[in-house]
Amino acid sequence: MTSTDQRKKPATASTGTRARRRRPLRSRIADGVLPLILVVVIVAVWQAMVSFGGVKEYVLPAPGAVVKKMFSDFGTFADQSVPTIIAIFVGFALAIVVALPIAVAMVYSSVVRRAVYPLLIVAQVVPKVAIAPLFIIWFGFGQLPKVLMVALICFFPVVIDSMVGFRAARPESLMLVRSMGASRWQAFWKVRWPWAVPSIFAGVKVGITLAVVGAVVAEFVGADTGLGVLLITARGDMDSLTVFASVAWLTVIGAVLFGVVELLERVLVPRRGGRRSFEASGSL
Amino acid sequence: MASFVEFDQVTKAFDTGDGVMTAVDEMSFDLDRGEFLAIVGPSGCGKSTLLLALAGLTQPTTGQVRVAGRPILEPYTDLGIVFQGAELLPWRTALQNVMLQAEIRRGSKRESEARARELLAQVGLGGFEDRYPDELSGGMQQRVSLCRALLHDPEILVMDEPFGALDALTRDQIQIDLQHLWMERRKTVVFVTHSIDEAVFLADRVLVFSPRPARIAADFRVSLDRPRHLSARATPEFAGLVGEIREVFENLGVLTEERT
Numbered sequence: 157m158t159s160t161d162q163r164k165k166p167a168t169a170s171t172g173t174r175a176r177r178r179r180p181l182r183s184r185i186a187d188g189v190l191p192l193i194l195v196v197v198i199v200a201v202w203q204a205m206v207s208f209g210g211v212k213e214y215v216l217p218a219p220g221a222v223v224k225k226m227f228s229d230f231g232t233f234a235d236q237s238v239p240t241i242i243a244i245f246v247g248f249a250l251a252i253v254v255a256l257p258i259a260v261a262m263v264y265s266s267v268v269r270r271a272v273y274p275l276l277i278v279a280q281v282v283p284k285v286a287i288a289p290l291f292i293i294w295f296g297f298g299q300l301p302k303v304l305m306v307a308l309i310c311f312f313p314v315v316i317d318s319m320v321g322f323r324a325a326r327p328e329s330l331m332l333v334r335s336m337g338a339s340r341w342q343a344f345w346k347v348r349w350p351w352a353v354p355s356i357f358a359g360v361k362v363g364i365t366l367a368v369v370g371a372v373v374a375e376f377v378g379a380d381t382g383l384g385v386l387l388i389t390a391r392g393d394m395d396s397l398t399v400f401a402s403v404a405w406l407t408v409i410g411a412v413l414f415g416v417v418e419l420l421e422r423v424l425v426p427r428r429g430g431r432r433s434f435e436a437s438g439s440l
Numbered sequence: 441m442a443s444f445v446e447f448d449q450v451t452k453a454f455d456t457g458d459g460v461m462t463a464v465d466e467m468s469f470d471l472d473r474g475e476f477l478a479i480v481g482p483s484g485c486g487k488s489t490l491l492l493a494l495a496g497l498t499q500p501t502t503g504q505v506r507v508a509g510r511p512i513l514e515p516y517t518d519l520g521i522v523f524q525g526a527e528l529l530p531w532r533t534a535l536q537n538v539m540l541q542a543e544i545r546r547g548s549k550r551e552s553e554a555r556a557r558e559l560l561a562q563v564g565l566g567g568f569e570d571r572y573p574d575e576l577s578g579g580m581q582q583r584v585s586l587c588r589a590l591l592h593d594p595e596i597l598v599m600d601e602p603f604g605a606l607d608a609l610t611r612d613q614i615q616i617d618l619q620h621l622w623m624e625r626r627k628t629v630v631f632v633t634h635s636i637d638e639a640v641f642l643a644d645r646v647l648v649f650s651p652r653p654a655r656i657a658a659d660f661r662v663s664l665d666r667p668r669h670l671s672a673r674a675t676p677e678f679a680g681l682v683g684e685i686r687e688v689f690e691n692l693g694v695l696t697e698e699r700t
């Protein structure tokens with residue numbers, strides 16, 4: 157059969173699309189270098205303010221000093237990081253484990269959706285960190301209130317984005333697999349789940365950054381160990397250096413966790429043509 | 441003997457917010473096994489609803505659709521569907537999209553894959569098996585969708601304005617390809633289209649629907665020889681039939697039949 161339609165040779169079509177996707181090397185290097193230059197400028201200004209501007213160390217310690225502190229007291233920071241990281245992990249996992257089934261239930265049952273969805277929207281407006289003191293009253297100064305705070309704060313973006321994701325599958329695709337005799341289970345795994353994963357990850361990425369906030373806030377309000385505790389105690393002693401170093405370590409933890417999620421996304425999100433993921437939809 | 445496919449007084453009403461809307465009202469018609477039926481009718485008159493009822497993906501409010509005498513009460517699986525959009529899963533290659541049919545049915549992977557490759561080659565997509573949908577043109581995507589609908593060699597092929605979104609040249613070619621595939625298999629086809637030309641070119645029989653709720657306004661038999669060539673469209677018989685169908689629409693007060 158001959159054709160009037162574009163039946164190009166595969167090779168040409170392929171090199172065409174690949175080449176269009178890759179941007180010039182120079183522009184990609186600039187993407188990395190430009191923000192780096194900005195960071196260097198900011199740090200230089202900061203250092204100059206401390207060295208020549210006469211800013212007191214307890215107000216603003218020099219960047220060099222902060223980095224030195226991060227490693228000279230590494231043992232303390234490491235010890236205090238452990239409970240914080242555990243709270244983040246457990247709370248985050250709890251949020252996902254609870255959010256996914258609720259999102260699925262909302263997609264499959266209109267009763268559940270109509271009952272739960274309005275509550276979720278309203279609850280999003282409640283400042284979750286304001287509940288932290290209550291958790292301390294109920295659960296004491298241990299890990300539990302921290303875990304619950306983290307879970308609560310991560311829960312909303314994950315549940316809402318997951319629901320958006322589970323509803324993203326096209327109805328025609330679902331009809332097609334039903335006409336192939338697919339069970340609900342098959343329709344879910346072959347169609348709904350892959351459509352949903354990018355959106356779930358969008359929620360999870362927002363969640364993981366909030367998780368760090370949740371853990372630290374819970375530690376501020378009352379806990380016996382954790383980086384947040386270290387930070388709030390240092391503030392009491394006017395020890396700005398430790399405050400800065402704690403913030404720096406929390407930032408490192410947040411960045412690493414975010415990186416791990418991104419890595420996981422890269423492994424799990426099915427390839428969609430050239431793009432890695434669809435437009436993230438949903439909350440925030 | 442009863443016909444192969446029977447639409448028996450099929451009524452479908454939708455409960456919209458403000459009252460019940462009757463999309464299809466006591467529609468009855470039959471199809472023989474191996475018949476290529478085209479349905480033309482104005483937008484929103486209930487054509488897609490009827491196709492879904494045949495596929496068992498929606499249940500009539502009253503009435504019945506029967507295939508080989510058995511009422512369709514659940515999704516009917518000895519059937520292939522092609523929608524207007526190709527509905528390919530974007531994370532699957534062309535071959536994997538066709539193979540979805542086999543995966544869901546849990547058929548033998550090796551046999552199905554050989555068949556899938558053969559079908560893709562038959563519609564001119566040999567060499568494109570490993571392409572993702574966004575690397576394929578609209579016409580190619582719709583060919584993949586057609587292969588997916590045919591992989592399990594279904595008795596019935598249901599096509600809902602399958603070529604409506606394609607440009608004219610691509611459309612001509614894919615019509616020829618479809619005729620080829622159909623002549624090899626002689627499956628029962630229900631083909632909904634907005635194009636009178638397309639209906640006459642492809643079908644053995646053309647049903648003309650009135651605006652909603654649809655009635656059968658006319659039932660034409662197309663007895664042009666097969667395989668039909670594009671040049672057949674220039675023949676007086678072809679033009680005559682197209683003219684007659686157009687006239688039915690004019691009499692129905694449907695101003696333009698090429699609605700989108």
Ligand SMILES: Nc1ncnc2c1ncn2[C@@H]1O[C@H](COP(=O)(O)OP(=O)(O)O)[C@@H](O)[C@H]1O
Nearest residue numbers: 454455456463482483484485486487488489490
């Ligand atoms: N699930 C549904 N709920 C409510 N109304 C529907 C639904 N499906 C179709 N309709 C309505 O039924 C009528 C017929 O639709 P359809 O069968 O898609 O028409 P066609 O395919 O002929 O354009 C339209 O008015 C449409 O809006």
Ligand SMILES: [Mg+2]
Nearest residue numbers: 487488489600
């Ligand atoms: Mg339609």
